[in-house]
Amino acid sequence: MLAQRTALLNSSHTAAAWTAITAAAASADQIIDLSAEEIQCELAPMVREGAMIAINRNMDQNTLTSDPTGLRKAIARKLSAETDQHWSADEVAVTGGSSPALFNVAMVLLDPGDEVLIPAPHWTAFPAQVLLIGGTPIFIETRHNNYVPELTDLASAVTSKTKAIVVNTPNNPTGSIYNRDTLAGIAQLAIERDLWIVFDECYGAFAHAPYHHLPIVSVSPRARARTLIVNSFSKSLALAGWRIGYLAGPEPAIRAIRALQSHTTYNPDAIAQHALLHHLESADGGFQLKLQRHAADARTLGLSILSTLRSIPQPAAEGGFHFYLDLSGWYRRVKGPGPEFDADEVANVLLMEAGIATASGTVFGDPTGIRLSYGVDLILLEKALRRLTVTLNTWK
Structure with missing residues (x-):
């Protein structure tokens, strides 16, 4: 018999994302992970x-x-x-x-x-x-x-x-x-x-x-x-x-x-x-400046690509290295006579059809949001976000 508090515990969204990536890898050419909470770079x-x-x-x-x-x-x-x-x-x-x-x-x-x-x-x-x-x-x-x-x-x-x-x-x-x-x-x-x-x-x-x-x-x-x-x-x-x-x-x-x-x-x-x-x-602060420049360059690139999304407002991305997409308006555009769907379903489709791992807003208490990390290589970021915009703009 486990303590009652264990019922309050779920695996973190990062662990769940990695599990999903592993499961999807066999059926996709390349999974690009935008779910992480860290910048990918060499050691300081x-x-x-x-x-x-x-x-x-x-x-x-x-x-x-x-x-x-x-x-x-x-x-x-x-x-x-x-x-x-x-x-x-x-x-x-x-x-x-x-x-x-x-x-x-x-x-x-x-x-x-x-x-x-x-x-x-x-x-x-x-x-x-x-x-x-x-x-x-x-x-x-x-x-x-x-x-x-x-x-x-x-x-x-x-x-x-x-x-x-x-x-x-x-x-x-x-x-x-x-x-x-x-x-x-x-x-x-x-x-x-x-x-x-x-x-x-x-x-x-x-x-x-x-x-x-x-x-x-x-x-x-x-x-x-x-x-x-x-x-x-x-x-x-x-x-x-x-x-x-x-x-x-x-x-x-x-x-x-x-x-x-x-x-x-x-x-x-x-x-x-x-x-x-x-x-x-x-240290002289050079490594931190390098990370900050990378994040700033990735943010500029990402905002340019995400500006082509329809019915999804431009994310502010004022700080950190995540884009957070508000899908509420997009839901209204694509909603049909079928069953309701939320960010979990959107994240799953992006993973299985577009080959992009994202973090569903449901884990953050928001069923209408998707979080995307831009702390990745710029070439991979561009490829992932272009896949994402095509997928969301053509969703039926």
């Missing part, structure tokens, strides 16, 4: 060098209690530069990526019955981890406002049980970026109603001109005492498989999170920590 040189140094020096000891790598101090310096505020190592916890970071946040902030406001569409882990703790996710619809929550909608959803607001900007899956006024309004709401802010900025390194990513603690320094920042090097350094990220926030919360971590994951991979520290101390 200073990360590689740092890993080799650590391996050659046998620097593989556990790192939780004493932080012998100095990584928390380096991340604190990074945060200080990014936010124009001083951060100390005691306000930082190194985690095995953003997913464990978010789970740790849920564990130390939430009691059963607590409510968490989550703008939708949303990354899959946000509601899943709230539910695992016994909390209640309260979804705030954003499609009517270019995938950014209205402050009035957030305020009206707050109850005596509300404990936190999730702020994910640049947003996964939609690519929207919250502007200064929105962030200031959310911060003020949290202060007035005594709420925590869970600020997920994992895609913060990818804000496309003229848009800018703003840390909420910079917009509203008063909100820092109730904000937990979640970030990961999976995106900014294309290190998804290395599983390393961090949390930053008030020292009591971080102390509780590190205590929790001592009983669960303990510490992230030691070699990864040494490698990342070497990068933070030695």
